[in-house]
Amino acid sequence: MRTRKPLTVLAAAAIAAAAWTAPVQAQAPEGIAEFATAGAGLAVTAPAELETVPSLVPEREDFAFLGAPGDLVWVAGSADGTAYPTLDASAVDGDLTLGLDKVEGPGDAWLYTFTGPGLAEPLASTADDSTFTLPGGTTAMVVLAVDEPGEYRIELGAREADRGHGALAPRSQAAAATATAVYSLTAEAATTEEAATIDTDTGTEAGGAQTATSCEVVADGHVDIGPRFVDGEWTVQLRDDRAAESQWRELEDTVLHIPDTALFPIPEGDFGFLGEPGDEIHMLPQVQASGIVWPGWNTQDPSVIEGVPGAVDWSLEAVDGPGAFTLFLTGTFGGADVLFNSAEPLPQTIAVPQNTHAHGNWTFSEPGVYRLTIAFTGTTGDGTTVTDTADLQVAVGDATDPNAACSGDGSGGGSGGNDDEDDNGFLPTTGTGWLLWGLGAAALAVVAGAVIMFATRKRRNATAAGTPGDADGN
Incomplete structure (x- = not known):
């Protein structure tokens, strides 16, 4: 039985x-x-x-x-x-x-x-x-x-x-x-x-993505934003997991394009920070929806796990765009845990635990081009503070030209990370893309971001004297 x-x-x-x-x-x-x-x-x-x-x-x-x-x-x-x-x-x-x-x-x-x-x-x-x-x-x-x-x-x-x-x-x-x-x-x-040789030598091991050197518009599939050490330098990049072999991309050479199929009505309940119930906004949901991009964040690169023993601070420094941006988690019973809200004073900071991979709901109140200035900061084992700031470029709406959002020229590059060894990498090297690099918070953990983020210590750096992150990014 x-x-x-x-x-x-x-x-x-x-x-x-x-x-x-x-x-x-x-x-x-x-x-x-x-x-x-x-x-x-x-x-x-x-x-x-x-x-x-x-x-x-x-x-x-x-x-x-x-x-x-x-x-x-x-x-x-x-x-x-x-x-x-x-x-x-x-x-x-x-x-x-x-x-x-x-x-x-x-x-x-x-x-x-x-x-x-x-x-x-x-x-x-x-x-x-x-x-x-x-x-x-x-x-x-x-x-x-x-x-x-x-x-x-x-x-x-x-x-x-x-x-x-x-x-x-x-x-x-x-x-x-x-x-x-x-x-x-x-x-x-x-x-x-x-x-053991396959685990350590293949380019599809944990953290083993190759670095892309071309401006890319990402309209669907899975991507993650996070820090890594590139040639010894702490660098914020985007991991593109749409193909069998993942690629690390420079943020300035990448645009996330959100189509109008990602328009959602604002629900009743604990979502007043998004606007009036029934109004439509563009949203990339916490749970994967086919046909639109599924962005997450992580601190799972082997160089980060080995080099930064504690949590990594992720900050929203500024927002330049025609409307408001929010990132929030949907709780088990439908409530909202707001991580970032550009209508509130900036910068805003959350602490992401080591070896974390999570997803949330990304919302944009108006169509157009957005640039989200983000920073990741960590402390190495010897007490050195490392930080990097970059702009995440987003084109919202069918009528918005993704090329208008891209500020890079495709010249950005970085190391593929193939020399890194990660004992947590335990997934196949064929047809598994983003699942290849770590079990610390993999697979279903990404659709249960609220569970992961219960361990996240939110720290709002903004004070009453701060100013909201309006369309001018101030």
Whole structure:
């Protein structure tokens, strides 16, 4: 008999997103399984083959379900290097119950995710027939791993709950409300030494993104803003995770473009700081929405983890734009925790804990070009204060030309970080992009930013004598 586990982190994320309606005309995100309601039934789109990379089980208690520290496991991504390890139920009306079955193969398979503080949490396994619940309308970041070399055929089965009452569909409807995806994968025999070499030498390891040197307009996909040491200099950059191999970009050579599909009505309740209920604003939500860019922030680069033992201060110094900018977290029960608000005196500062990756709601009250002047400040192990300031460039609205926001000439560059070694990096090197670089607060932690930021000490530097960050940035 299967044991069923509710995926509470995803449920919390679903509640957090409930105050907002998903934008229309959005493209479906790539992943290892995309589910959709098809009439009275359930459809699934998934790659037929998965490629694997040998990895070593980290020396952490939360990974004990995979084996002892140092044991070999094989982590899977898509064979074509384009599908991210996500389970996408954004087009499903009801909750899904999912489980794994082994059709053939020498070992067992595990599907796992990460909870708020970045701890690995097993969801389903062929070893114990466990299942879990994926709330309808959500997308979950997951990892699929096997524990023995050889040929596998792994079946992912999904069953949709009753759309009206949240219970499993009646037996008479079960056939129409179920869907399966079967993956073929080969785990090539490897030694622990070879796996360790992959962990340290490939460009897709934790923090191992290459640096781009061209002005780029980012309109969808995942990006993060954060500090790193580049040739020994503390530098604020943007990590672009849209491709299989991530790239570090200079902020002056990058523009985030927010289309009108990201227009949302301001909800009732604790959102008066955004404007009047019902008025529309452009928003990049805390939970990923396909078809629009999903920006986050992090302190996960290995050079930062190794060089700065404590929290990093992130400051909003000024805002230049036609309207107001806010960044806030949606709480588990729908409230708002405002991190930055340009209508209030600037600068404003929050403390981001070490090895953090988080997301929030980014809002812009008017279309046009915005420049958000931000600074990241840290203290190294020897007590030296390091800081860097840069402008995040944003073009808001379909009518706004992204090129008008870009101040760079594409000449900015930096180191790829391939020489950095990170023991936390434990995800595949094919088709996993931004998930490759660290488990400190990865995967589901990014959609549960409120949980992460409970540990964040907000420090507002503005005083009563300060002036609001208006359109002139003063």
